[in-house]
Amino acid sequence: MSDATSPEAIQRKRLYWHSRRGMWELDLLLIPFLERCYDTLSADDQAVYRQLITEEDQDLFAWLMRREWPQDASRRRIVKMIVAHAESLDSAAYRGL
Numbered sequence: 001m002s003d004a005t006s007p008e009a010i011q012r013k014r015l016y017w018h019s020r021r022g023m024w025e026l027d028l029l030l031i032p033f034l035e036r037c038y039d040t041l042s043a044d045d046q047a048v049y050r051q052l053i054t055e056e057d058q059d060l061f062a063w064l065m066r067r068e069w070p071q072d073a074s075r076r077r078i079v080k081m082i083v084a085h086a087e088s089l090d091s092a093a094y095r096g097l
Contacts, residue, residue: 015038015053016034018053018054019031019034021060022057023061025064025065026057029064029082029086030060030082032086033081034049036085037085044074045074045077045078045081048075048077049078051075052075052078063075063079
């Protein structure tokens with residue numbers, strides 16, 4: 001079995017696809033987090049991320065823009081991790097977008 005058809009590769013492709021949203025702002029937060037941090041998360045945090053990306057764009061936007069926080073503590077934690085990761089990135093890479 002090749003790497004591209006392994007269960008892990010298929011799951012990663014699905015996660016990437018579901019991390020792409022209808023809002024560009026969300027793409028700029030979720031995709032870099034997925035690419036750089038997801039693999040280092042605990043299995044529980046990975047499960048919370050997978051649940052998080054099933055939420056509506058409007059809710060994700062409000063949470064990731066820090067207008068409000070998810071009521072669920074584990075989702076609030078992963079949202080804060082995504083925000084912290086975005087704030088730590090060099091924004092120069094995205095200025096031309």
